[in-house]
Amino acid sequence: MYLRQLDITNFRGIKRLSIHFKPNMVLIGENAWGQSSLLSALSLVLNGSDRLYQFVEQDLHFSPQDTQDTQDTQDTQDTQDITLLFCFCEQKQREYRDKHALYRHLLIPHQDGLQRLYLRVSSEKQGDNLTTSYTFLNELGEVVADKNNQKIVQYLIKHYPVYRFRDARLNQAKMAYLPLSWQGDESLKHEFMAVGRLLQYYFLDRQHTADYDVDPTLLWEQLNSLCLRLRQDRSKYIQKQFIQFLSTLFLPQPKNPQAIRPIILFEDLGAHLHPRMVSIVWELSQYLPIQRITTTNSVELISQVNLPDVCRLVRYSDRTVAYRLRHGDMSKEDLRRLTFHIRHNRSLALFSKMWILVEGETEVWVLSELAKLLDINLSAEGIRIVEFAQAGLKPLIKYAKAMGIEWYVLTDGDEAGHKYANVVRELVDELTDSVSNRLTTLPRPDIEHFFYTEGFADVFIKLAHWQDHPHQPRPMRKIIQRAIQRTSKPDLAIALSNEMEKQGVSSIPLLFKRLFSKVLNLSRTQ
Known part of the structure; x- marks a missing residue:
């Protein structure tokens, strides 16, 4: 069984959120969009102990309107009630047919053949008191009365504990149990001990690391060696030994480590590590057959993650939404092309709120320069200019919509541009x-012809080193081609920008002013 879904209402920075988990999920999102609140909900409730977490005043969600005076005190009261609904699901059909009789009667059949278990943790504020209740629900969402309710809850919490690695530190209470020796296969000792020592080095409180006598470079090499051995381990013998070793890090002398199904939370993974170290840690984590949830702002890490495993949290005024690719959203070929185009080459685009999709490199440079002239900081606004010629326009728009990324398209006025425009019409609801x-x-075949006819012909003539001939018209297409051949697309964009700066902002074509106005409005909806 694994944690399949969590619905959150009015907990800390989250007003409403419903998120589906995967065995390996990477969360991205801007600061204050709810990542820390989500991880806190998981780690506080599924704390691995006999203690049932009790909500406190600081756990209540307060939006700006909650602080305003209101005559309807009951409505204010309702908005303050916290609800966390955990949904556990079988990993295979009839997984618990002959065991775990303690809560077998609470399992709910589902049309996919995998049974569910619903645990609701809720609060109720009565005056100055905040009470917390743990209850199980049936298929109708009704509370199931059970005399063993607390015992079952404690069983779940202890068998599905959350271990949270955060801010380059690890809870010292857990680190105190790190073994100083390995009693298993002697040939694995050095690599396994390297894992333990690196955890000590990077996750202990910073004030103690100065006293820790260790050479991290050597340990990282041993960790890399372990990755190589795991990669070649067809029998999965080393993997089983490694999991046994890790269980001793988290649980001191576990009675039945095989029954424990921990959920590992890596918070801000990659924030304090060199990109090479990030690669080693990420590869090593792939050999752990346990549920993992990772938050990161690391471009290096995202470049190694499968796109369907990325989940993007977006906070709106009334809710937080978890966006991710779902099965069937894209064909295998579109996903392959998109993976190469975005994940490997433009991972930074995944952290953007808004994409301006353009056909080629010239548009990227020109729009970047125009934004500067209009005093628009694209990075600060979360706007990224992405060329779509290689990956295709339709896959990029589909992915942007699936991930909650706003988008806008600029196309040429030629035949290909009109085909791209039809793609946009097809995908807009x-x-x-x-x-x-x-x-x-564009009302012209391409962006170069557009600027040429918008009063910037002299820029192209100068770059092309064009010499006029008496009584002969200037061949626009030939001049543009020669200007591009004699310079570079970035230089052309800069030359156009310099000329517009010289003439003043009023010389910027109205078409682009309107474009950026629409783009800014879309980006600011999040």
Whole structure:
């Protein structure tokens, strides 16, 4: 059984959130968008002990309107009640048919053949008192009365504990149990001990690490060696030994380590590690057949994660939404192309709130320069310009919509550009959106021809070193081609930008001013 879903209402920084977990999930999102609140909900309730967590005043969610005076005190009271609904699910059909009689009667059948178990942890504020209750629900969402209720809750908490690694520190109470020796296979001793010592080195309180006599470089090499051995371990013997070793790190003398199904939380993984070390840690974690949830702002780490494993949290005024790719959202070929285009080459785009999708490199440079002239800080606004020619426009828009990333498309005015515009029309839901809110099509074949006809012909003539001939018209297409050949696309963009700066902001074509206005409005919805 594993933790499949968690629904949160009015807990700390989260007003409402429903999130589906996977065996390996990576969470991304801006600061104050709810990642820490989500991990706190998990680690406080599933704390691995006999102690049932009791909500305190600081756990209540307060939005700005909650602080305003209101005549309806009951409505204010309702908004303050905390509810955490945990859904555990079987990993295979009839997984608990012959065991765990303690809570077998609480398992609820599902149409997919995998039984569920629903645990609700809720609070109720009565005057100055905040009470916490742990209850199980049936298929109708009704409370199941059971005399062994607390015993069952404690069993779940102890068998599905959450271990939270955060801020380059680990809870010292857990670190106190790190073994100083390995009693198993002697050939694995050095690599396994390297794991323990690196945990000590990187996750102990900083004031103690100065006194820890260890050479981290040597330990990282031993960790890399362990990854190589695990990679070649067809029988999974080393993997089983490694899991046994790790169980002693988290649980001092566990009575039945095989029955424990921990959930590991890596918070801000990669924040304090070199990219090479991040790669080693991430590969090593892939050999752990346990549920893992990772939060990160590391471009290096994201570049190694499968796109379907990435979950993006977005906070709106009334809720927080967990966006991720779902089965069937994209074809295998589209996912392959998108993975190469975004994950390997443009991982930073995954952290953006807004994509401006353009056909090629020239548009990237020109729009970047225009934003500067208009005093728009694209990075600060969370806006990323992404060229779509290699990956295809449709997969990028589909992915942006699946991940809650706002998007806008700029296309050329040629035949290919009109085909791209039709893709936008196909993917826009006219009931809730409009094509004009998502698309700008240039009135010229491409962006170079557009600027040439918008009063910037002299820039191209100068870059092309063009010499006029008496009584002959200037061949626009030839001049543009020669200008591109004699310089580079970045230099062309800078030359156009310099000319617009010289002439003043009023010289920037109205088409692009309107484009950026729409883009900013879309990006600020989050």
